[in-house]
Amino acid sequence: MDDNTGLQKITLRAPSGSTAEVYCHGAHVTSWKTTSGEEMLFLSNKAVFKPPKAIRGGIPVCFPQFGGFGPLAQHGFARNSEFTVVDGGSSSVTLSLQTNEDHLKLFPHPFELLVTVSIGDEELEQTLEAKNTGDKPFELTAALHTYIAVSSIDKAHVVGLKGVEYMDSLQDKKRLKEGGDSITFTDELDRIYLQTPDVLEVVDEGKNRAIQVEKEGFPDAVVWNPWIQKAAGMADFGDDQYKEMVCLEPAVAGSGPVTLEPGKTWKAKQTLSLRHF
Numbered sequence: 001m002d003d004n005t006g007l008q009k010i011t012l013r014a015p016s017g018s019t020a021e022v023y024c025h026g027a028h029v030t031s032w033k034t035t036s037g038e039e040m041l042f043l044s045n046k047a048v049f050k051p052p053k054a055i056r057g058g059i060p061v062c063f064p065q066f067g068g069f070g071p072l073a074q075h076g077f078a079r080n081s082e083f084t085v086v087d088g089g090s091s092s093v094t095l096s097l098q099t100n101e102d103h104l105k106l107f108p109h110p111f112e113l114l115v116t117v118s119i120g121d122e123e124l125e126q127t128l129e130a131k132n133t134g135d136k137p138f139e140l141t142a143a144l145h146t147y148i149a150v151s152s153i154d155k156a157h158v159v160g161l162k163g164v165e166y167m168d169s170l171q172d173k174k175r176l177k178e179g180g181d182s183i184t185f186t187d188e189l190d191r192i193y194l195q196t197p198d199v200l201e202v203v204d205e206g207k208n209r210a211i212q213v214e215k216e217g218f219p220d221a222v223v224w225n226p227w228i229q230k231a232a233g234m235a236d237f238g239d240d241q242y243k244e245m246v247c248l249e250p251a252v253a254g255s256g257p258v259t260l261e262p263g264k265t266w267k268a269k270q271t272l273s274l275r276h277f
């Protein structure tokens with residue numbers, strides 16, 4: 001159905017009452033509410049719903065490139081492209097992106113990307129399946145750029161990364177090792193954690209809740225908060241909204257790329273789930 005942005009949006013509803021909203025533009029999840037009606041994802045109050053601009057917040061799909069790991073514009077073009085619904089029901093939808101002439105000018109490798117979003121009681125599952133439909137291998141990097149809503153950035157931390165090596169994107173991708181039990185936010189932070197454990201968590205002490213991010217097929221995880229200056233420099237992001245979000249992004253980035261042979265499919269997935277404490 002069309003919402004007031006004029007864009008096509010699918011609303012998923014699980015029998016338990018949890019919901020999610022997914023736009024065909026970018027196969028972009030913009031909302032996930034659990035059974036109590038609590039919103040789990042951050043969406044910028046200045047988000048622009050005007051293709052080809054990517055929506056700020058929710059879960060942008062970064063494909064076939066994460067960040068600047070390749071010749072394309074930052075984060076690739078899937079988040080700027082129109083997907084088509086190919087399957088689904090009340091609590092699940094599958095959207096497809098097939099490369100068109102414009103994509104092929106930028107990236108001369110035909111592919112089909114399927115994005116499936118499903119919701120359960122306190123869970124959201126999102127799968128990427130990319131098939132090389134051409135006759136030559138190609139390389140890809142990717143991420144599910146998940147913006148988690150937090151009550152206040154000084155009450156949020158990320159756990160599960162102690163001892164993990166990371167590339168610091170604020171220091172020319174210098175390699176460092178995570179020393180702390182948890183990552184807290186007191187300044188801009190932009191890191192690519194390499195070969196991480198598959199279960200990570202954003203803990204929100206202000207709401208006594210944690211969102212678990214469980215990943216499969218994504219070796220890396222990006223942690224990002226833009227903080228004051230970068231937030232002020234983003235036209236589609238409220239100046240103070242850096243306080244309301246933490247990005248925890250399952251990715252193939254510094255450990256990539258993945259080489260996809262003709263006819264083969266690469267698959268990766270994240271499962272977000274809510275834990276109260």
Ligand SMILES: O=P(O)(O)OC[C@H]1O[C@@H](O)[C@H](O)[C@@H](O)[C@@H]1O
Binds near residue numbers: 145
């Ligand atoms: O502004 P964009 O292209 O959506 O990117 C937002 C951020 O995305 C993160 O994944 C990157 O690590 C950051 O470096 C980047 O600033």
